[in-house]
Amino acid sequence: SQCGCCTVHVDGMAVKSCTMLAVQADGCSVTTIEGLGADGLHPVQVAFSQCHGLQCGFCTPGMVMASVDLLRRNPQPTPAEIAEGLAGNLCRCTGYVNIIRAVQQASEILQKEAS
Amino acid sequence: MNAPTAQVLLRKEDQRLITGTGQFSADAQAAGMCHGHVIRSPHAHARITHLDVSAVRAAPGVRQVLTAQDVQAAGFADLPNAVQVKNAQGQAQVVCAMPVLAHDRVLFVGQPLVWVVADTALQAQDAAELADIGYETLDVVVTFADATAPGAVQLHPQAPGNTSVKFEAGDRAAVDAAFAKAHFVSDIAVESQRLVGAPMEPRAVWAWHDEAQGLTHVHTPSQGVGAWQLI
Numbered sequence: 001s002q003c004g005c006c007t008v009h010v011d012g013m014a015v016k017s018c019t020m021l022a023v024q025a026d027g028c029s030v031t032t033i034e035g036l037g038a039d040g041l042h043p044v045q046v047a048f049s050q051c052h053g054l055q056c057g058f059c060t061p062g063m064v065m066a067s068v069d070l071l072r073r074n075p076q077p078t079p080a081e082i083a084e085g086l087a088g089n090l091c092r093c094t095g096y097v098n099i100i101r102a103v104q105q106a107s108e109i110l111q112k113e114a115s
Numbered sequence: 116m117n118a119p120t121a122q123v124l125l126r127k128e129d130q131r132l133i134t135g136t137g138q139f140s141a142d143a144q145a146a147g148m149c150h151g152h153v154i155r156s157p158h159a160h161a162r163i164t165h166l167d168v169s170a171v172r173a174a175p176g177v178r179q180v181l182t183a184q185d186v187q188a189a190g191f192a193d194l195p196n197a198v199q200v201k202n203a204q205g206q207a208q209v210v211c212a213m214p215v216l217a218h219d220r221v222l223f224v225g226q227p228l229v230w231v232v233a234d235t236a237l238q239a240q241d242a243a244e245l246a247d248i249g250y251e252t253l254d255v256v257v258t259f260a261d262a263t264a265p266g267a268v269q270l271h272p273q274a275p276g277n278t279s280v281k282f283e284a285g286d287r288a289a290v291d292a293a294f295a296k297a298h299f300v301s302d303i304a305v306e307s308q309r310l311v312g313a314p315m316e317p318r319a320v321w322a323w324h325d326e327a328q329g330l331t332h333v334h335t336p337s338q339g340v341g342a343w344q345l346i
Contacts, residue, residue, distance in 0.1 A: 032135060033133075033134065033135030034134065034135040034136070037133070037134050041133070041134070045133040045134065046133075048129075048133055049125060049126065049129040049130075049133055050125065052126070054129065054132055054133070055315070056132075056315040056316070057128070057129070057131075057132025057133075057137045058137070058139060058315070058316075060132050060133055060137075061135045064133060092313070092315065093315050
């Protein structure tokens with residue numbers, strides 16, 4: 001697998017779509033970055049923008065999809081856990097510091113929404 | 116006067132990028148658009164012993180295959196050099212021609228050799244694999260010390276010693292005088308690292324010719340718009 005830009009959710013789990021055959025998705029529910037924000041922006045999308053977690057934006061769809069799945073599995077990750085959780089997604093311009101901040105901010109917002 | 120209020124300034128371009136609707140060079144689409152692929156040198160220094168692209172030309176979807184011969188026949192100039200410094204003695208930097216496509220020799224890994232144009236990007240890439248190119252590898256120089264050592268392989272006949280220019284700035288006599296008066300003298304050799312730009316997008320270009328207006332439109336993700344007019 002490669003840069004992680006193409007990450008989508010297959011039955012809610014983050015998958016790099018370039019590593020999966022189309023037939024393997026038969027009968028599954030697939031959500032792309034376009035579908036994630038279909039009913040208004042997801043808190044992770046908002047946090048990436050507010051925390052300057054993107055510059056050129058090429059890696060952003062994959063970063064966002066991987067982050068949403070990470071927060072589903074681990075709602076309050078530490079910076080180290082976020083770094084490990086996004087290890088399969090490469091950013092070539094912004095760097096990872098603000099991406100980690102964005103995931104932390106999204107985590108806080110999702111916690112508030114849940115409580 | 117009100118104190119300035121700290122507030123987050125949101126980027127105007129984020130909406131499309133966080134919703135998967137950003138457009139990058141590879142997303143460019145136009146009716147009848149063809150895709151190019153560059154065959155590049157796998158060697159740092161080699162003589163090209165033969166170059167046969169007939170199988171590339173015959174591959175499915177291929178519209179055009181261009182080599183250095185075609186560049187020459189079209190009368191295209193070599194790639195321009197943006198800077199040509201002069202040293203204190205007025206000697207201009209030797210600028211060695213960088214061909215659009217390499218002809219007899221390649222001088223670095225990745226140097227363009229052949230331009231393949233096909234209906235799709237994948238067809239161009241598949242066709243490129245059919246090129247029959249022979250190389251005779253030559254000695255390489257990697258560091259400044261390698262390149263300027265006696266007996267080093269010479270890369271350009273017009274730049275003996277692999278030297279483009281010897282450059283010195285400042286007032287040597289004044290500096291020497293100042294050092295002569297100093298209580299303590301130390302010296303240091305500073306090596307400048309090689310700088311290579313890492314563009315956000317790979318080098319990409321999208322162009323079309325408008326027959327009616329007699330204009331060729333070129334779209335490219337580049338900071339150096341002015342320099343494009345030199346090409």
